[in-house]
Amino acid sequence: MKKSHLFSVLLLLLFVTSGIFAQKNQGIDFNKLDDYLAKSLEEWHIPGMAVAVVQGDSIAFAKGYGIKEFGKAGKVDSKTLFSVASNTKSFTAAALSQLVDEGKLDWDDKVIEYLPWFKMYNNYVTGEITVRDLLCHRSGLKTFSGDLLWYETDYSQDEVIKRARFLKPEYGFRAHFGYSNILVSTAGRIIPELAGMTWQNYIRSHFFKPLGMTSSLLSVNELKDKKNVAIPHHVAEGKDPLPIKYMQWDNAAPAAAVISNVEDMSKWLILQMNDGIYKGDTILSPAQVYEMHSTQTPDNLNPGWASYFPGQHFNTYGLCWSLFDYKGVKVVNHSGGADGMISQTMIVPEKKIGIVVLTNSVNYLPTALMYYVLDDYLGNPDNDWSAFFLRVKKYMDNLDKQDREKTDKERIPNTKPALALKNYTGTYGGDLYGNAEVKIKDGHLVLDFxxxxxxxxxxxxxxxxxxxxxxxxxxxxxxxTVTFILNKEGKAEELKVDIPNPDFDFTELVFKRIK
Structure with missing residues (x-):
């Protein structure tokens, strides 16, 4: 997403929707919320969604909306399973916090004490990076760097982590926020070294079982015999939602593998906002909950965003939780995104309130609903955040359209490739990703990663x-695009791939001719 454009439109829309911050009594009108959720689902053309609100130590509201799969009748309910993607990360941080309390680990221990084979691009960073650094995204890597290593590849978790040494940093060490799935996966890899069990078995035995999260899963492979499952969808402009397959996260499981429903995830939020205590049992120590919910890495609050959200003054990251203030309260939250699914969790610990939103398409609605619940509880129930973010989406879609039109206009017509197609074929590769093959199929080139x-x-x-x-x-x-680089002999010696998208950076992959 082009953030500079997004913040500009946020600033513009401030003047369209100003005057909506009048304070009213605290509380949530659940009947009104129910109507708003149903209306918003239809406005966004989302196939299905489930939402739960927690208050104190219980679930105050939980309901499903829409359908599990487009073209089929099955309806979403509060027990329907969705991928929660990056909301998995808080489980990994919590597991490590228990090991800290047991004296097996310190947040500031060097990673190589437990994974001596782990390396970063820079030798100094390799020797200095700590467990804390892995969880709060301050390694120097840019956001999502290296994610193509785990995305639908046959690389194991260890192989993905080992290839991180070829990722060139974008920033100085501990100088800038840069979100890293691979490094959270690395943190999760420490757990079996200290606990004597896999990450999956640890999460099941230490969290799912004591919290009664009986429906929650840790791999797409576990969905095989499940019936109440939401299917991810791709929704293209002007077209019906297209059901797509679940992303396989096994080789980056500690970063994004959890599949759950709003009832189970509500139990996780109740634990988090009650200082690690659930139904009288202390599962996480209050000291470690405080640590995970405390600022570790500052993240810039863009002026455009701040102008629209006058009640927000900071934006930071803890240990696998995003943190900001909003109208006098501290908000602890995280989002999750997978192919065809978006989720959002949020708690306000001092008010003992939270929300979980699970959807089966890619959209901004979960963020909008987080702010809607915050405003409704804090006394601003007239903010139509769904409508606001729909305008943002329309603006961003128009920018993308303009970019495509500009690219088409700048194309130089009637050119031809310098070589016959067969002379582009071959195997190209590099240390980071491995090899790709160019071949001819039905008269045209095909690139196989x-x-x-x-x-x-x-x-x-x-x-x-x-x-x-x-x-x-x-x-x-x-x-x-794929661009071939010719050497001075006129032979194709390298190819560069650019598939612009907000999640996977194809430009950091190196493919030089091998044969």
Missing amino acids: LPSDVLIGDLSHWQYETFKIKLRHSPTLPEG
């Missing part, structure tokens, strides 16, 4: 040595 069974793209000539690429099995990713 060999570590993945999913990333296969058909190439069509665009201009000079640049070809358009459309991935066959990844409807959530747009068209991109």
